Amino acid sequence: MTQTSLQSSTAPSQPQEMVLFLRPSRGWAALNLKELWHFRELIYFLTWRDVKVRYKQTALGAAWAILQPFLTMVVFTIFFGRLAKVPSDNVPYPIFSYTALLPWGLFTKALTDAGRSLVANRAMITKIYFPRLAIPIASVLGGLVDFALAFVVLIGMMLYYNFAPGSDYHIAVTPALATLPLFLLLSVVTALGVGLWLSALNVLYRDINYVLPFITQFWLFITPVAYPASMVPGRWQLLYALNPMAGVVEGFRWALLGTQSAPGPILAVSTTIAILILVTGLFYFRRMERTFADTV
């Protein structure tokens, strides 16, 4: 936002003094992650606020974190699993779709919250200085709590199908499970990258508010949540992988259900794209940041 530099004082007896130079800046700004780190407690408190406030004054409270993916799973199971007979990589369709709905829910929630975060926090932005990156980052992190709650249900479902009489599903713990945090990180990186772009654009163009629901809906179709990625013909696979969430979802299934082989090429493309979105998002955000307080 502003050019800051530390100058050490010349007088040896005096402690170092912080000097701040405020002047018009041009072009791209440095990311200044050091300062962001300095404000890590603020990120923590903002995340904590978002989580704490989210289900206040709702009758069902945190149950919503579970109900949303669970009910979606039920609908998917009825329409895609039973009626359309979509293949599910030899695991029960409910588990198949719910495993995908976990990272997908995290992603859409993070994306939507981050996209709206700057405008929602305009009162803070116009009244006090702090690294603005803290706001969308906190929005994205806030979704992790819901994810954890919904994850517990997945374990319950896996156990149910494992022991249910007549079920041919058995929990498969493979070494791939260790890679789960990486896929989680990948979905967070993707959500943050897109969220940064959208939040900064939203400050200038409120169209984003209307675009957001459309983006998430559209994105769901191009992500293998309701269907397996293997349905996509081989020659389209790499193009398909340009959607980082395709890599994330397939990765989740691989790590948790141990069904297919590792999503190798898909994963490489997805990761590259995700990092690209994040880095460009960070720089775009930093560039636009200096006008946030005047525009929001």
Add this chain to the structure above:
Amino acid sequence: MSDIAIRVEDLGKVYRLGAGVGGLRPRQDYRTLRETLTSKLSAPFRRLANNGYEKNRQLQAAEDEYIWALRNVSFSVRKGQVIGVIGRNGAGKSTLLKILSRITEPSEGYAEVHGRVGSLLEVGTGFHPELTGRENIYLNGAILGMKRAEIERKFDEIVDFSGVEKFIDTPVKRYSSGMYLRLAFAVAAHLEPEILVVDEVLAVGDAEFQRKCLGKMSDVAHEGRTVLFVSHNMSAILHLTEEAIVLERGSLVYRAAAPEAVDYYMSSGLAKIGERIWISDEIPESAAPFRPLAMRVKNRQGQVVDTIRSTEPATIEVEYALDDTIVGLRVGLYLTTARGEYVLASFDTDDMVQFERYRARPAGRYISRCALPPDFLNEGRYILGINASSYRIRRYFQEEQALTFNVDGTDAPGSQWLEARLGPVRPRLVWQIEGDASLGIVPDMDEGHFYDR
């Protein structure tokens, strides 16, 4: 290490009004993609149309579109100095503070700030209504730049200062506005930066709270910290600051010791409408022992304003000091329209109970506050006068035109018709309409039943 805390050199900030293309963005406005796209698309056609007349017109339009909120402002503040910043609304005070606290960037010039800056442009920034007082202390503290350990250390002190111990685990949405402000200020007051930048945060809240805040501010000022203090409250400026700068339309027009700066500001007609502050030179000796300090109009939120809404309650307050006991004192106001017609006169001891209670008023500082009910004044401009007297004994002080304020008639009764209403009052009177058509049935006008009775 120099002894300069803040150095400002040719500082300027330009805002762009309305929509358009360019590097700067409109203030308080946002664009839709459509606007950007259409203006980008039509740019070549505009260029084609650039004949002489068109050029001049566009240049003129371009000039009009920019507003320099601040321009060519240079000053410096030594370490430990407490500087007041005064000026009318829109003079650039807040812009200056926003630049110094890094919220926004200057458009030209530069500023140099030596030391950690704490800015207080508002109390309770980031307070969330659903969170409890305790939770908000942590959240707000973090937003203000305090470390968690620091907040924990000062927690009891903050709660103590706020005086809301009993409700500390209650969501702040259940707080009264006074409690909310006290808690918010308590957090802010425990910030310990080397340089403190404070906007009009004392203009809200009740008198006791204001006194407490002023006390805390003056502690801060005496601790050797550098303070930049914006206020419309001239007595606060005089009380807290040694020196003051006067801003007018984005320029620094005067800098002097606080009493001279206040004097300059008050006498140059720059003073803000909605508040009248008397400085000692203006008060005739004949007024003693009565000493008027200020008269102000406040809106429902308790902010000093020059425009109140017809449909909302407002408060007129007179702040004054008595240097000796006065028997039978009544302090009151005249309200007249801009054309000089009297609307009313009212005194603080009109009520028999108040009259008995304040037969003799001992020396001290007072505020007499008059609540204007909602749906009372019609839209327009009004003049307030002040009178302090003891009936048939003596008139201590009188000023017929102490201040002016406006009433905005949005949503007032009858505002569905865009016509001016006569008269100075605009009450929401109860009307009943009687008729023998049964309610809920829309009379069929075509068949003339409505008239067939």
